[in-house]
Amino acid sequence: MAAPAKATDQKELGKALANKAAASNGQGKTIAQLFDEMKPAIAQAIPKHLTPERLLRIATTSIRTNPKLKVCTPESLLGAVMQCAQLGLEPSILGHAYLVPYRNKKKDAAGKDLGWVDEAQFQIGYKGYIELARRTxxxxxxxxxxxxxxxxxxxxxxxxxxxxxxxxxxxxxxxxxxxxxxxxxxxxxxxxxxxxxxxxxxxxxxxxxxxxxxxxxxxxxxxxxxxxxxxxxxxxISVEFQKAVSMDETTKREVSDDMSEVIDVTDWSEAQVEEAGEERDPDTGFPTNSPPEDEVTFE
Structure with missing residues (x-):
C-alpha cells in the first residue's frame, strides 16, 4: 500500500487535481471517480470528528439530488467540497453547509471575459456558524x-x-x-x-x-x-474563525492546504444566458434537462 501524501505535499496535490479537472473538464468521469482522486487531499485536511468517506458520500448525495449541481464545473465542486473538509462541515440538509449552484463569469489569465459558466458556491449554514463559534x-x-x-x-x-x-x-x-x-x-x-x-x-x-x-x-x-x-x-472571535467566515459564499477553482487563501472567483453581476438552442430555467439560467442520477458525468 502506498504511503499517504505528506501534509507539505497537499497543496501541490490539490492544485494538480483541480488543474486536471479544469483542463479536461473531468471528461467522462463520474462524481465518485473525481472524489476518489480527491480523497488523499481530503484525508489530510478533515478534522477527526469527520471521515473523508462520510464527507464525500454526503457531497455526492447533495449533487445527485440537485439537478443544478450536476452541470456545475468539476473544479468548482472540488473547491467547495474541500472548504467543507477544512471546516469540518457537512454539506447536507442538517444546515451546516450548502453547495449552491449559480451562474458565474469566467475569465482567462489576461482578464478576458470567457462568458458564463455553471459553478458551485460554498455557503455556511446557520448551524455551521453555531458549530464554528462553539469550537473557538x-x-x-x-x-x-x-x-x-x-x-x-x-x-x-x-x-x-x-x-x-x-x-x-x-x-x-x-x-x-x-x-x-x-x-x-x-x-x-x-x-x-x-x-x-x-x-x-x-x-x-x-x-x-x-x-x-x-x-x-x-x-x-x-x-x-x-x-x-x-x-x-x-x-x-479568533483568527481561525475569521478565516472560516471569509470562506462563506465563495467560489474556488483550486484545492489548497488553506482554502481561505485561494482566490474567490465569484462574479456578483447579474447572470445572463448566452447559449443558443439550450433550454434553461428563466430564473436561474441553469439547464432544465439534467442527466439521470446514476449517470452523472462531467463531459
Whole structure:
C-alpha cells in the first residue's frame, strides 16, 4: 500500500487535481471517480470528528439530488467540497453547509471575459456558524431563533439591555423577527435582533441566489444565519474563525492546504444566458434537462 501524501505535499496535490479537472473538464468521469482522486487531499485536511468517506458520500448525495449541481464545473465542486473538509462541515440538509449552484463569469489569465459558466458556491449554514463559534472555546451558548406574531417578545439595547422571548402556545402566527444571542465563558453576553423585513432587504442586496437555493428552500435557516453574522461583528472571535467566515459564499477553482487563501472567483453581476438552442430555467439560467442520477458525468 502506498504511503499517504505528506501534509507539505497537499497543496501541490490539490492544485494538480483541480488543474486536471479544469483542463479536461473531468471528461467522462463520474462524481465518485473525481472524489476518489480527491480523497488523499481530503484525508489530510478533515478534522477527526469527520471521515473523508462520510464527507464525500454526503457531497455526492447533495449533487445527485440537485439537478443544478450536476452541470456545475468539476473544479468548482472540488473547491467547495474541500472548504467543507477544512471546516469540518457537512454539506447536507442538517444546515451546516450548502453547495449552491449559480451562474458565474469566467475569465482567462489576461482578464478576458470567457462568458458564463455553471459553478458551485460554498455557503455556511446557520448551524455551521453555531458549530464554528462553539469550537473557538470562548462561547458557552449561542442560539438563533425566530419570533412569531403571537409570541411575547421584549428587547432593549443600551446600558440596561434586556431580551425576553416566550413562545406562544398553539398557532403562533407568522414570523415577524429573528434574533441571536451568545453567552461567553467570561460571563458576558451579546444579542442582535432583526425584523423579517430587514432580513429580506439584506438578502435582496447581497444575494444573487435569492430566487433559488437556500433562500427559497431554507429561508428560516438563512434568516438565522444572517442575524448570527450580524451578531458576530460584536463577538470576540479568533483568527481561525475569521478565516472560516471569509470562506462563506465563495467560489474556488483550486484545492489548497488553506482554502481561505485561494482566490474567490465569484462574479456578483447579474447572470445572463448566452447559449443558443439550450433550454434553461428563466430564473436561474441553469439547464432544465439534467442527466439521470446514476449517470452523472462531467463531459
Amino acid at each position: 472555546g470562548h462561547v458557552s451558548s449561542i442560539v438563533a431563533q425566530a419570533v412569531h406574531e403571537k409570541d411575547l417578545f421584549e428587547y432593549e439595547y443600551g446600558i440596561d439591555e434586556k431580551l425576553r422571548h416566550v413562545p406562544a402556545d398553539g398557532d403562533r402566527g407568522p414570523v415577524t423577527k429573528y434574533y441571536a444571542y451568545a453567552k461567553f465563558k467570561d460571563g458576558g453576553y451579546s444579542f442582535m435582533v432583526m425584523s423579517k423585513r430587514d432580513i429580506e432587504l439584506h438578502r435582496d442586496k447581497f444575494s444573487k441566489a435569492k430566487t433559488y437555493g437556500p433562500w427559497v428552500d431554507h429561508f428560516d435557516e438563512m434568516a438565522k444565519k444572517t442575524v448570527l453574522k450580524a451578531l458576530m461583528k460584536y463577538m470576540p
